[in-house]
Amino acid sequence: MAQRLPLDELSTVVARIQGLLLTEEKATTAVRLLAQAAKESVAGTIGAGVSLMDARGRRTSSGYTDGIVSQADAIQYECGEGPCLTAWAAEEPVLVRDLEGESRWPEWRKAVRGLPIASVVSAPLIAGRESLGALKLYAAAPGVYDASSAALLQLFAAPAATLLAHIQASEAPHRMTEGLQASLYTRDLVNRACGVLMERSGLTHEAALQQLMKFARSENTALQHVSERVLAGTLPPGA
Incomplete structure (x- = not known):
């Protein structure tokens, strides 16, 4: 069951993310900090990650809290399909309550069958009109995430995308x-x-x-x- 954070606590978490990210110049460090904060927001999450992607869906930077996230994400890029790539391309949250009963992404599902992943939620990182990448959470049990999890992740993703876009832009000079x-x-x-x-x-x-x-x-x-x-x-x- 997803953890429903009260508004004031959520605001504190978002403010913490903003404070952390604004003190960093490197996007790779920023996404790692964001991933850790996202993992702590929903009980039952075994790993969280952030991936920044270019216009062709190629990963340009990533940060994750656990090795399981790195493995699951790498398989997505190899297969060219998966919940995070869909969230990025469709520019909308993707919720997988139970991977066992999921019919989307057949190659990715088959490839991650040996990993302890049963439910997933992913939200796009959108800044202005550009989709920068995706923020995602993985859980080992089914039913960990629901609509409120997706909504919570979107609340994380919105300010995070703006901050990451700012960091990327400030790095160019x-x-x-x-x-x-x-x-x-x-x-x-x-x-x-x-x-x-x-x-x-x-x-x-x-x-x-x-x-x-x-x-x-x-x-x-x-x-x-x-x-x-x-x-x-x-x-x-x-x-």
Whole structure:
């Protein structure tokens, strides 16, 4: 039987999720924190998980509380079907009261037959007009989840989706900045290596750069690594 949380307790749980997620920059950490909070919300739940997916339904990030969730989810992605993928694609909650009597997802049901999963509830993570993924709970006994469980999970999913979307968006500038910093570092490294070759062999900057590129191709390595060897004095003479 699903646990019906009073409104004030539910608000406390959601506030806790918000507080946790807003202090994190990584979506992978955020989904793990959300999964743990969701698991604690319904008695009888043996595992909870959050999966973020791209437009083609491919998992981009995931967090789960127990190994059973990871196994059941992995089988969904392998089979291309399952309650969580349906919740994500249909953008509506999916409730499985008793997996034994379920007729949907025949391949997935057959594949998870050996796992201790008897009931499932999953809700989509929708931010604006975009479905980001799904939040799901697994139970070992049938009848653990009902309509109130699905409603509760939706209450979790709504603010969580908004927060996860915010985290993903805020990470983009960080990724761009990190990429720019790496690019600038590599450019500086190559220029310094060219300067060493110019002084050592009397080459022009362009000729020194060509020499670095030629050696990188012959060694099947990155230009950055060749430059590091030049600066360290470990590049063979005449290379």
